[in-house]
Amino acid sequence: DAKTTQPPSMDCAEGRAANLPCNHSTISGNEYVYWYRQIHSQGPQYIIHGLKNNETNEMASLIITEDRKSSTLILPHATLRDTAVYYCSRGYQKVTFGTGTKLQVIP
C-alpha cells in the first residue's frame, strides 16, 4: 500500500530499544494500525495493533500520534532473533500492508 510508508531499513544494537516509524497519513477513522513481522518469507507474525490509544503487550509497544497520521513500534530490548522485516499495516475488515522496514539487530 503506497499510502503506508516506512523506512526501508534500520539497524539496532542488541539490548537497545528499536523504534520503527510508520506514516499512514490517509488512514480512515475506523481503520486500525497493525504491526506484523516476517522472517525468511514465512507467513507474517502478528505483533500488536491499536486504534487511537497507545498499546503494550509482551512483545512490543505501539505509539500512535494524536492525529493518527503516524505511529511507532517499539521493541524495548532488541535481540538477534528480532532481525526481520517489519510491516506497518492498516485496516478494518481487510488489511493492507505498508512498504516494510528491514530491521537488523547488531551484536
Add this chain to the structure above:
Amino acid sequence: SAVISQKPSRDICQRGTSLTIQCQVDSQVTMMFWYRQQPGQSLTLIATANQGSEATYESGFVIDKFPISRPNLTFSTLTVSNMSPEDSSIYLCSVGPGGFGNTEAFFGQGTRLTVV
C-alpha cells in the same frame, strides 16, 4: 485464534499452465483474503473471498487471471491462470480481523510459486 493450512507449500510450474492453491481454516470465518508477495516486496492484497458471493478483486487483479472459489466457511482456493515468470511469488491466504477490526489477522505459511 485461527490456524490456516495452505497447499501446496511450494511448486515449480511451466509457463502457460495453471495452479490451484488451497486454503483451509480450522474455524468458520466470513471473510478470507488472498495476498501476493513478489520477491523482495511487501504483501499486496489480491482479493476478498466471500462465502456465497463472488470474490471482490483489488485494483490490478482480475477474475480471469486469479479465479477464486469459496464453497464454505472454512475453505477457499486461488487459481493462478496462464502463468508467466512474472507470477513467481509467494501467495498467502489470510483470515481478516474479526470484531470490527479489533483482533489480529491470521496468515497461512504461504505457497511459494516459481514459474519457468
